Amino acid sequence: MVASNACLAAYIANLIFSEVNPGNVWGLTYGSIATILMVGAALYGLRRRTMKISTKLGLGRAQSWVQYHIYGGTIFLLLVFMHSGFSLPSGPLNWLLWILSIWVTLSGIFGIILQKWIPKILASGLSVEIVYERIPELVEEMRANAEEVIKKCAEPLKDFYARNIQPALGTPKTRLIYYVDITGGIQTQLKQFEYLERVLSNEDKQKLQSLESIYKTKLELDAHYTLQKALRVWLYAHVPLSLILLVAVALHLYAVYYY
Amino acid sequence: MNRSEKKRKKGKITPLGLSIKTGYVIPLSRRWMIILGFIGSAAVLAYFYFDSEFQKNDFISAGALSSNHADFEDDCISCHAPGDGVTIDNCSSCHEKTSDLKLGVYSFKTHYLYRSADPVRISKDTLDKYHDREMACGTCHPEHMGRSAAITRVTDEKCIQCHEYDSFNRNHPEFEFIRSSTPDDSGLVMTHIRHTTFVLQKLTQINSIDSLFSVLKKRTGSSEHFFEEGCLYCHNPEPGGKNFMNLNFDRNCGGAGCHLNDKAVEGLPEFNPGKPKVPGVESLQTIKRRGGPGVVWAYVTNPSLIVREDGEVSKNPVFHKDPWILENLKQIRKRIYGGKGLYNLLDARYADLSISQARIDTFYSSAISKLQVYAAELRFRPELNDELTKITGLLRLARRQMQHPGLNRSPDAFGLPDYNKDLTVKERERFLQLTNDLTDAQGPECAKCHLVENASILNAQADQDILIRAEFDHRAHVLDRRCTECHEEIQVSEQTLKMAVANLEEFKLKYPNVFAMDRSATQNIPDLESCRGCHTQEKVSNNCIACHRFHPNKENRSSLSYF
Numbered sequence: 001m002v003a004s005n006a007c008l009a010a011y012i013a014n015l016i017f018s019e020v021n022p023g024n025v026w027g028l029t030y031g032s033i034a035t036i037l038m039v040g041a042a043l044y045g046l047r048r049r050t051m052k053i054s055t056k057l058g059l060g061r062a063q064s065w066v067q068y069h070i071y072g073g074t075i076f077l078l079l080v081f082m083h084s085g086f087s088l089p090s091g092p093l094n095w096l097l098w099i100l101s102i103w104v105t106l107s108g109i110f111g112i113i114l115q116k117w118i119p120k121i122l123a124s125g126l127s128v129e130i131v132y133e134r135i136p137e138l139v140e141e142m143r144a145n146a147e148e149v150i151k152k153c154a155e156p157l158k159d160f161y162a163r164n165i166q167p168a169l170g171t172p173k174t175r176l177i178y179y180v181d182i183t184g185g186i187q188t189q190l191k192q193f194e195y196l197e198r199v200l201s202n203e204d205k206q207k208l209q210s211l212e213s214i215y216k217t218k219l220e221l222d223a224h225y226t227l228q229k230a231l232r233v234w235l236y237a238h239v240p241l242s243l244i245l246l247v248a249v250a251l252h253l254y255a256v257y258y259y
Numbered sequence: 260m261n262r263s264e265k266k267r268k269k270g271k272i273t274p275l276g277l278s279i280k281t282g283y284v285i286p287l288s289r290r291w292m293i294i295l296g297f298i299g300s301a302a303v304l305a306y307f308y309f310d311s312e313f314q315k316n317d318f319i320s321a322g323a324l325s326s327n328h329a330d331f332e333d334d335c336i337s338c339h340a341p342g343d344g345v346t347i348d349n350c351s352s353c354h355e356k357t358s359d360l361k362l363g364v365y366s367f368k369t370h371y372l373y374r375s376a377d378p379v380r381i382s383k384d385t386l387d388k389y390h391d392r393e394m395a396c397g398t399c400h401p402e403h404m405g406r407s408a409a410i411t412r413v414t415d416e417k418c419i420q421c422h423e424y425d426s427f428n429r430n431h432p433e434f435e436f437i438r439s440s441t442p443d444d445s446g447l448v449m450t451h452i453r454h455t456t457f458v459l460q461k462l463t464q465i466n467s468i469d470s471l472f473s474v475l476k477k478r479t480g481s482s483e484h485f486f487e488e489g490c491l492y493c494h495n496p497e498p499g500g501k502n503f504m505n506l507n508f509d510r511n512c513g514g515a516g517c518h519l520n521d522k523a524v525e526g527l528p529e530f531n532p533g534k535p536k537v538p539g540v541e542s543l544q545t546i547k548r549r550g551g552p553g554v555v556w557a558y559v560t561n562p563s564l565i566v567r568e569d570g571e572v573s574k575n576p577v578f579h580k581d582p583w584i585l586e587n588l589k590q591i592r593k594r595i596y597g598g599k600g601l602y603n604l605l606d607a608r609y610a611d612l613s614i615s616q617a618r619i620d621t622f623y624s625s626a627i628s629k630l631q632v633y634a635a636e637l638r639f640r641p642e643l644n645d646e647l648t649k650i651t652g653l654l655r656l657a658r659r660q661m662q663h664p665g666l667n668r669s670p671d672a673f674g675l676p677d678y679n680k681d682l683t684v685k686e687r688e689r690f691l692q693l694t695n696d697l698t699d700a701q702g703p704e705c706a707k708c709h710l711v712e713n714a715s716i717l718n719a720q721a722d723q724d725i726l727i728r729a730e731f732d733h734r735a736h737v738l739d740r741r742c743t744e745c746h747e748e749i750q751v752s753e754q755t756l757k758m759a760v761a762n763l764e765e766f767k768l769k770y771p772n773v774f775a776m777d778r779s780a781t782q783n784i785p786d787l788e789s790c791r792g793c794h795t796q797e798k799v800s801n802n803c804i805a806c807h808r809f810h811p812n813k814e815n816r817s818s819l820s821y822f
Contacts, residue, residue, distance in 0.1 A: 019416035070338045089405065090322035096303075131284050138277050145275070199527040217275050236292055243296030247303050255319035 001149050003075050011082050020085035027083055034079035035249060037072040042246055044069040045239065070112060077105040097252055100245040107238040108164050114234055125182035126220045132228040142221075143169040146214045153207045160196055165215055172225040179227070186219045222259045302430040322403035325410050338402070345397040354396075365810050367393045373811040374728045392421050399809070411804075427801040428795060433787050436725050442780040443725075444618070445506075446607075446717040447708050449779040451749050455489040456760040461517060462492060468757050484741040486756060500734030505721035508579045512708070523575035524584070527593045527696055529567060536686050538693040540587045542567045552604065552633035552646055553589075556582040577703040580606065584705065591690050591697075591714045597679045599661065601653055605629055607718035608675075621722070623661045630654040675713060690714065717756055725784060729806040739793070748783045749776050 014026040021027050054060075080101045089098045098147050103195065119245075146169055150161045178184045193212045197205055220259050272279055311316040315333045331337040351643040355363045360485040362369050371380040371389075379385065399417045400447045415426065424430045432438065452709045456468065467470040477486040494503045512518045530539030541549070543565045546557045563626045565574045565583060574583055585606045592603040602608070609622045630650050637647040678687065686801075694714045698705035734744075743751050750773045758766040759777075767774045794801045 018496040019414065090405070091320050092317060093319045094321060130272075131280075133284050133287055134280060141277055142275065213275060217273055217277075232287065235289065236295070239289075240296035240299055243293070244299040244303055247300040251307055251319060252301070258341055259319075259335060259344065 003071070006076060006084060007078050022083050022085065026115065030079045030083040034076050034083060035253070037079065038246070041069045041073045041076065042242060061252050070108070073105055077101055090124040093248065093252060093255065097245070097248050100241055101249060104238060104242045104245050107234065107241070111238055115228055118212050118231055121182045122224065122227055124199045126223055128217060128220050128224070130221060130224045132224065132232070136223050139169065139172050139218065139221060140226065142214050142218055146211060149207050149210045154200065156196065156202060157204050157208060161211060164192060165211055168215065169218055173222045174229065175222060176225045176226070178223045182223060184219060184223055186216060189219060190216060307815055308379065320403060323405050324402050324535045325404065325408045326406050327410065328402060329406060345395060349396055350396040365396065369811060370809055389421070413804055413809070415803050428796065431787065433726055436782060441782070443723070443782045444720045445723065445779045446710055446719045447779045448710060450777045452751055452755050452759040452773070452777050455486055455751060457517070458489040458492045459486060462488065468761060471522050472753060472757070484743060486751065487742050496733065500725070500737070501732045503733070506723070507721065513579055514561050518708065519577065519579055519704055522577050522702065523573065524577055524697065524703050525573050526571040527573070527693070529570050536682060538591070538690045540572050540693070540697065540788050541590060543583070546586060550640065550643055552584060552637055552650060555636055581703070584703060587697055588694065588714055588801045589715065591694055595679055595682065595687055595690050595714055596676045600676045601626060602676055604633065604650070604653070608713070608715035609718045620661070623657050627654065627657045627661070630657065725782065730808060731806070745785045745789055746783045747785070748781055
């Protein structure tokens with residue numbers, strides 16, 4: 001907040017004392033600071049991958065780096081706008097820079113939001129805690145358990161399993177409803193078991209309850225799969241484009257200083 | 260949960276009792292993020308290379324060039340010097356011609372000189388002082404703004420970096436001629452109000468003022484500005500409509516038979532060379548016999564125009580710039596002031612040249628032209644060698660004044676010399692009286708319009724351009740404002756027009772201020788506040804470039820050679 005206010009105060013002073021131009025002293029200053037912030041933010045990725053060396057060299061805590069990455073990246077976008085005078089760019093490379101800057105910053109902010117929000121809701125409405133990478137193997141294990149349960153049971157139950165349960169146990173499924181409702185309508189889905197229970201024998205009722213338990217767990221694994229996937233996928237929208245942004249900025253600097 | 264229960268539960272997760280992983284769960288690789296990033300970066304770099312080598316290098320361009328420069332848009336090096344940006348030299352390679360090498364039309368040096376014509380402004384001290392304010396061409400004329408960009412439209416912020424005025428409407432200095440209360444230097448005896456009525460009467464052939472005004476009001480459809488036809492009879496717009504043509508006697512004053520219509524000099528005493536201290540005018544024969552600079556006209560003048568009779572000389576008719584009158588005035592000056600200097604060689608005397616350097620330039624230009632003519636006339640007249648020597652010396656001096664900025668360019672060196680000590684005061688007064696007779700307002704009429712001082716007619720400044728640094732385009736204003744809505748210092752109105760002609764004495768009594776202002780010395784040009792009525796941020800443009808030009812008119816390149 002302090003840094004943003006300082007930037008905006010500088011811009012207002014610019015408006016009063018000079019003209020807004022990317023090429024004058026003011027504009028070049030904004031651009032230079034933005035570049036420094038951007039490079040510093042980009043180094044965070046390197047810092048993450050060189051934990052041992054960074055610790056050895058005393059390059060600071062990872063948390064500090066994250067904080068700089070987040071706040072520096074946000075101020076970077078403000079400085080980009082100030083550098084361009086809050087106007088639309090001209091020329092292909094400048095448009096690319098402008099769009100990438102906005103996209104990278106906003107995707108980063110989006111990632112922060114996801115990282116704050118998703119763990120909370122995962123912990124709030126689900127009874128299981130699962131590591132994302134294990135979900136496929138666990139789904140397979142549950143399918144095997146279900147197949148074992150259904151081997152010796154009445155036809156109605158076998159039919160029910162084949163129609164309603166077996167397709168769900170195939171693979172982890174992504175369902176967007178989990179972003180809105182973490183339970184994903186699990187209780188509604190479990191009602192189908194209640195209807196069948198009335199017509200089964202006591203032995204089959206126990207097997208039905210096992211299947212219900214497996215099905216419920218599978219639904220919760222789907223919730224984990226859907227939400228934790230977002231936490232991983234958003235980086236693909238952020239990191240590759242940030243690398244392209246780095247290259248584009250380098251080209252921009254070359255064009256400005258060479259020509 | 261007790262220890263045995265915990266033992267049973269170990270190795271299982273979830274109520275289903277799903278198995279735990281015995282080894283470390285390796286997170287999914289994010290290598291692909293980096294790979295995708297590098298692929299994208301490589302694509303960008305590849306496209307940049309392809310574009311710079313095989314296409315128009317558009318990728319890193321900041322935008323299309325204006326139509327002025329579109330022809331070499333493919334060739335960045337035309338303007339961009341590698342490592343230096345857009346240099347002044349690159350712009351100059353096209354925009355300066357070879358003859359501009361010393362100053363350049365578009366250089367800062369020329370800007371300092373432009374309008375002011377003051378060579379001190381390009382002295383070393385000035386250039387050193389303001390060196391850090393100088394900007395490259397591209398700073399004011401940015402390119403890459405698209406084909407239709409008007410790159411000559413410079414924003415005020417560029418000008419304000421040196422000229423520290425907030426805007427036209429705040430803090431802008433008043434016109435210089437108003438700040439310094441500079442009088443009009445037309446050098447004429449002239450009243451606008453009476454002239455306007457007289458001109459209208461002549462044009463319409465209606466002598467009755469009431470009938471005249473009635474007809475004009477009907478014709479023009481205006482009851483307040485019906486008389487402007489009279490203004491425009493003398494003040495003729497240039498073809499472009501921006502300015503008005505210089506006043507010209509033949510076109511504006513004598514053309515309609517208003518002035519010098521059948522005027523004459525009657526019976527002035529003839530000059531006797533044996534009695535040089537007795538005032539008299541020279542006859543044609545005397546002038547021819549005497550010879551000298553500027554008398555070639557005498558050999559082609561009809562002798563019957565100048566009559567000698569009983570020791571008196573008459574001339575009928577007299578013309579505007581009558582060479583006989585002017586030659587006699589020169590001889591009178593020679594006798595009053597001696598034969599040195601330029602004063603008795605020029606036809607007219609230039610009074611106040613302090614208005615602008617342009618006026619000084621005009622003086623030197625006309626003096627040089629005149630002296631060149633004299634020198635050419637005397638070149639094959641060995642008996643007039645002394646005169647030729649004097650004239651050649653004066654010519655050299657005048658040229659040096661023009662060509663060397665930094666010298667004292669005041670024309671005082673060519674001004675009024677001391678009186679001839681051989682003449683007494685009374686004798687001098689008699690010569691001055693002869694001057695009055697020779698230029699009498701009732702006779703030859705010179706003094707009716709011209710100021711005559713020190714045996715010399717004051718130069719009539721035909722070019723009335725008074726704005727030094729600004730430009731005013733009349734054509735741009737003529738639809739919105741009438742003449743006297745701006746030029747209102749001399750109050751031309753129906754009442755004053757009528758009374759000034761019908762009853763001059765009553766006019767003087769009833770409108771004393773109007774009468775006092777109606778002089779040729781009155782500039783009759785509005786001040787800045789008048790302009791601010793329309794030129795504001797909300798209305799008509801109040802940008803610097805609306806009235807000011809940074810670069811001089813490039814069609815006047817030859818004027819740069821003066822420096």
